[in-house]
Amino acid sequence: AVALEDQKFSLQEVLDTFKLCLSENKEVHLEQYVAGWRGLVRFMNSLGSVFSFISKDAVNKIQILVNHLNSETGAHYVTIQSMVRYELDNQLVDLTKRGSFPESGCRTLLRLHRALRWLELFLERLRTSTEDSKTSAMCSEAYNESLSQHHPWIIRKAAGTAFWALPGRAQFFDVMNVGVPDQVVAMLGDAMPLISEVYQVTEDLYAQNNLLELP
Numbered sequence: 481a482v483a484l485e486d487q488k489f490s491l492q493e494v495l496d497t498f499k500l501c502l503s504e505n506k507e508v509h510l511e512q513y514v515a516g517w518r519g520l521v522r523f524m525n526s527l528g529s530v531f532s533f534i535s536k537d538a539v540n541k542i543q544i545l546v547n548h549l550n551s552e553t554g555a556h557y558v559t560i561q562s563m564v565r566y567e568l569d570n571q572l573v574d575l576t577k578r579g580s581f582p583e584s585g586c587r588t589l590l591r592l593h594r595a596l597r598w599l600e601l602f603l604e605r606l607r608t609s610t611e612d613s614k615t616s617a618m619c620s621e622a623y624n625e626s627l628s629q630h631h632p633w634i635i636r637k638a639a640g641t642a643f644w645a646l647p648g649r650a651q652f653f654d655v656m657n658v659g660v661p662d663q664v665v666a667m668l669g670d671a672m673p674l675i676s677e678v679y680q681v682t683e684d685l686y687a688q689n690n691l692l693e694l695p
């Protein structure tokens with residue numbers, strides 16, 4: 481069987497999955513959120529092997545969340561809202577220092593959530609870029625404004641090195657498999673508000689529950 485991560489895909493589909501994860505009452509469905517991330521990992525892997533160290537951690541985090549979904553307490557993990565309520569009500573989260581719950585849904589999802597902000601900033605730069613824009617510069621600017629603040633020096637260093645090896649803008653658009661550059665730009669214009677909304681709903685939920693700095 482072909483590994484899921486190797487299948488041909490279109491970034492459009494990936495972004496559509498993120499759209500599906502938000503219900504009318506603004507609940508974020510974990511299964512779709514995870515499916516969206518799986519697509520992003522496929523995307524990263526098609527950008528070259530340098531990115532695999534980055535996608536590896538995302539794959540680990542995705543698997544932890546899938547394990548929660550498939551466990552006997554999986555019913556509590558249907559939405560991010562129900563997950564937060566369940567884990568907090570049952571003291572299943574390390575709130576101040578790492579301890580008994582290194583794989584809590586709350587701290588695991590927070591890592592993906594922070595990475596989603598990076599993606600949002602990066603895709604927005606890509607959307608408004610011109611032909612001579614450098615993907616490596618756009619990627620590292622987005623990273624420096626977001627995720628890097630949560631990473632130790634050694635990871636920042638490794639990430640910076642990986643960005644240098646990113647394909648150029650034209651090849652990047654090609655890998656997205658959406659169409660000519662104008663179509664990519666239009667697709668991103670449609671998709672960005674949805675990604676932003678998923679991000680914002682999660683951010684607000686975590687802020688309300690004081691979870692934004694989970695160890």
Ligand code: 1PW
Pocket residue numbers: 520524533534535537538591592594595596598599602627635639695
């Ligand atoms: C080109 C599009 C890229 C968008 C996807 C971004 C995925 C970002 C994954 C960065 C991972 C870098 C290496 C891992 C670092 C982990 O230590 C860190 N994980 C994340 C996702 O930031 C923190 O997780 P930890 O160590 O607290 O379990």
